[in-house]
Amino acid sequence: MAAVTATGILTAIILSLTSSHGNSQEVPAPETPVCLNTVLGNTISNLPETAGMDRKIESYLRKWEIRGASLAIMRNDSLVYAKGYGWADKEKEVKMEPGHILRMASVSKLITATGIMVLCDRGLLHLEDNVFGPSGILDSLPFTSVIKDPSYKKITVEHLLRHQGGFYRDPLFSSNDVRVQMGLDHAPEAEDFYRLVLRHPLRFAPGSWQKYSNFGYLLLCEVIEKVSGSAYEDFTTEEVLRPAGCFDMHIAGNYYEDRRPNEVRYYTHEGDGKYISEYNGSGKTVERCYGGNNIPLLSGAGGWCASTPEIARFVAAIDGRDEIPDIISREAVEKMTEYFDTETFSLGWNDTAPSKGWTRTGTLSGTSALVRYYPDGECWVMITNTSTWKGYGFSKYTEALFNECRSLYSQKLPQRNLFTVKSGQGHTDAPGIPR
Secondary structure, eight states: HHHHHHHHHHHHHHHHHEEEEEEEEOOOOOOOOOGGGGGGGGGOOOGGGGGGHHHHHHHHHHHHOOOEEEEEETTTTTTEEEEEEEEEEEEGOOOOOOTEEEEEEEEEHHHHHHHHHHHHHHHHHOOOBSSSSSSSSSOSHHHHHOOOOOGGGGOOOOOOOOTTTTTTTTTTTOOOOOOOOTTSSOOOOOHHHHHHTTOOSSSSSSSSSSSHHHHHHHHHHHHHHHHHHHHHHHHHHHIIIIITOOSSSSSSSSSSGGOTTTTTOOOOSTTTTSSSOOOOOOOHHHHHHHSSSOOHHHHGOOOOOHHHHHHHHHTTTTTSSSSSSOSSSSSHHHHHHHOOOOTTTOOSBBBBTTOEEEEEEEEETTEEEEEEEEESSSEEEEEEEOOOOOOOGGHHHHHHHHHHHHHGGGGGSSSOGGGGGGGTOTTTTTTOOOO
């Protein structure tokens, strides 16, 4: 009876709020979130105060023979600057815009690590949970059929996140070698890589050392699927990215023909290694960035593509600040950014030294990505659509560029929040996304 009475009171309150002198008033519908990539264009960041910074960035791209790059700058969870430089697709004469999406390479690991923390916050997973063995998360085929070394039973979810699993090799970028080694008549699939790696003894005891491992993050995708009951990309899109305000992130394709309508063209640096055998054993020679590796297979280890403004938006949702609500608990943020020493990877981030801030890099043929979150609350994100001969070492030059531009132009950046820009406000140069 009390419950019925409470319901009646609540109904009366609602009726009193939605009617006046017998005339009902419509309650405003919730505002539909806007995809940043459809509304942001270069014109909004064509500012006289930062023209010198634009020239520095353009000079940097010419020096390294980079066709195009996208930059987003966030301060205290407000997007203050978003701009594209050079070409998104030189052959089609498409200029780079902040709404273009690019392969982010290992920045994908930050997304995967966040997915793990979402499951931990829900009580469905714990970082100390064992991955293998009778009580492990991955207690089914093909994992149970190939593992012989009992040390595998000691591998935890946190070990995988910190690259401390101890696996004997990381073969995800060696598809043709693996195909030949295993006598396959097809390009290696995830299960083939599992059978290849897990049958070998570990190189070191889990947690005793670290060795960067894309393979370990591929296993984390399996963990997410097993615990959530959903495909990795589906779970990540619906439970991680959309709650963070990111609506145009996708697992990228292998070839130019696979690109999204607002995805860039990728370019490989000139010289040895630009052309290699296609990853699937076809015998064809391809440009390394289009068919040299199996990008979708990299998945949560390195397969995502996104715009730099949406990556900044994602970082705002996991940084522990109050301006934009986080999608994970404060305890999870602190765990992801906990710093031990220079020899220990953070969770998802490369490193989180308090004096330097947080860093996440990513490198693939055709792209280089850097996310730098500084202690003063400023976050710079840049992705190029061209790889350089420096490989993963290129990120230190981009960081030097960030530091130089920050010292000269940080105080000149506008006080605004482009995360709140709405459709139809005049930014007609945004490339848009398919409807």
